Amino acid sequence: MKTLEEIIKFCEDVSFDLNFSHAKKWKEAEKGRVLVGYMPIYFPREIIHAAGGMAVGVFGGGDRKQIIKGDAYYQSYICHIPRSIMELALDKHMAHFDGFIFPSICDVIRNLSGIFKQHKIGKFVKYMDFPQNFLPQIGGVFYQQEMEHVLKYIKEINGVEITTEKLNHSIELYNINRRLIETIYKIRQDYPWRISIVDVYHIIRAGTVITVEEHNDILTQVCEYIKQDIGVPQDKIKIVISGAFCEQPAVGLIKAIEEAGCYVVDDDYMLGSRMILGDIDSKSNKPLEAISNSYIKQSQYSSSIYDVNDPKEFRLAKIVKDRGANGVVFAAASFCDPSLLDAPIFQNAFNKLGIRYIAFQFSENINQFKVIKEQVGAFSDSIKLWEDEPVTANS
């Protein structure tokens, strides 16, 4: 068994290997394996796994890739992630990928799928239109057709026909994955000093670029380590991070928030890996329907899912309450329409509910965090000095 430090080091290395070498090696090890890159937020990776492939998360170049070509595709007032994804594509970092999935998040990612088509990058490019109708017989059926469309592309490449058994097996592997991730968050909710949020971030992000089997082994070992009484508690408030679900903040920023006096007890950094709440039925004779139902009935809230029948502000308030958090840090990527358009909804509601919050914007490539650190530090101090108990939000 590796040490926790060794595991974290491995996760950090694979997460930020912009050549996706681990996935490339996996593909080369056996004929018929395919790699499918997917953009944030969520994609049902189970179906790629069942078809003999690996879904690989493409979250941009962060602060580790200089943008030269990508800037030629985007005006200054468009967020950073599409330009860094273009840079990665044009510099052939993803040349070994067979196809690309662009989940419906926003207009920018949607149009990026068109630019990939224009440049004929990969053997297929699929804009995955997630349903905004939440009736299983309407939106659910449409979503199944979208998944079948992806599977058709993969079959054209490797000839693999998925079976109910294969799909149920893949669903179960990802159920285990989600359960283990949730275990980590549950432990951190009470003992956040046992493992830092930046380490958790690396561990979960690694799961988007390695096989689910490997990731489940890693998560199992991490859970074993953090079930033990390790680390030293510090005088910090507990917060939830919201708004950073697509373009990822630089690791330095994730660190800076915790160093500024906050334990991050929940976040939406790697939302896709945690999008489905609970298990997906892995014994169904209609597994695609089971995946579809899970999205429709048991998704986490997100800025990209139409929420009128299940308002997001109350769902976030419930997370704050359940995690015993003292407040929320809204961290939106600059020019991120979904996140920024949600800001007034959250903030108006939280003013009424009495939940403390601060808000700032970031870009994946910024590496100066002094101002944000001071802002978060002041937020932490104000809660530590003026409030005795965590807020109890009533949803």
Place this chain on the structure above:
Amino acid sequence: MSQEAQKERSMILQKEMTEGLFNDLGKAKETGKKVCYTFVPGNLSELIRTFDMLPVYPEINALQSAMRKKSASYIKEAERHAHSEDVCTYVKCDVGMMMKGNIGPTGEKIPEPDILLLSYTGCFTFLKWFETLKREYPNAKVIMVHTPYQENAKITPEMTEYMVKQFKEEVIPQMEAVTGIKYDEEKLKKILALSKEAEDLITKIFDTTKHKPSPIDAYFAGVYYIGPINIGFRGTQQAVDYYKELYKEIQERVRLGLGPITPEGEMKEEKYRLVVEGPPNWTSFREFWKIFYDMGAVIVASSYTKVGGVYDMGWRHDPSRPLESLSEYCMNCYTNLNIPQRIDLLSKCITDYAADGYVTNSIKSCNSFSAGQLGMMREIEDRLEVPVGFIESDLVDPRYFSYSNIKNRLESYFQMLEQRKIIHEKESV
């Protein structure tokens, strides 16, 4: 140019139609008519009319506020309430207008919505916009219609089926419940027949730019021409009459060999023919237009006039397939087309209308249009060897309209076009 703005009969007809709609809206509570807020792209005017509702288009209110120089204060009001500086200014203008009493362009209060009909077509922000409005109008019924994106440059039977099911099982039953009116498919079919007639006419109108000189400006005047078909009159005899009258007037201009009418009268010399991609700026609309007509530039086609429906590729509403037809309409709107489709469509416009150049007006707060425009521009330049120009402005936020920057860029662009013309003339001698 003559300094007198010319009012033709079609302009008077359009003014009467718009005023009539706002008068009806002002009396909606007295007359008991239900009010339906909805959006231009993928607007379901025919269905709204089938249920005798009155439409309100928040983005039209926003652009009219901008033309009346009111948008700046509305946007500031929204920004005071946590709306970011960097998001769609239509949303902020609308929210700010609501916060300041929801007084519409005619000075009358716009009634609150009974229905928020979210035809989620080609613009993700629409979804966020109505999530915001729902919280402001808790009593309104929100009806969502998810329009699948033409990601693969085609409409599949599954996509149409998905939309039809939404109409049958969600949209229509909820409209029946709110209005108390039973769905009448025969009535819808009659309305759709009139829609088709208006669509035939507007296609002929925009096709007149093939003439030299072009009798119309298909962008700056075009935004007025698309008014009736986009803001709730599609499917009415009024719209058909308006477009017949407009077409008659334009044919007369063609017969006389006249150029487009501008706010300062008739444009005398057509020097450059352009295709424009992107919405116009509304806060300085007249100044913006003037830069073009002062230089003798006429817009012979634009993507913006296709935002409420793409009719020039032959598609029409079909009364024999009412709900399928409404679905296809939504999926065919310009911003629901993928990037290669947009490139093909604009390339066709440049070729068909013998354009000398292609200009992108990149709008800061409209990612639905703007994301991808730079790549489109390069591809069009490579494919057709046509000179391209690029300017930046915003929809309704006056802080992002820099007159001198835009004028400088366009003047340089027109100089380039002029030099190119001289070279071509020399080569052809």
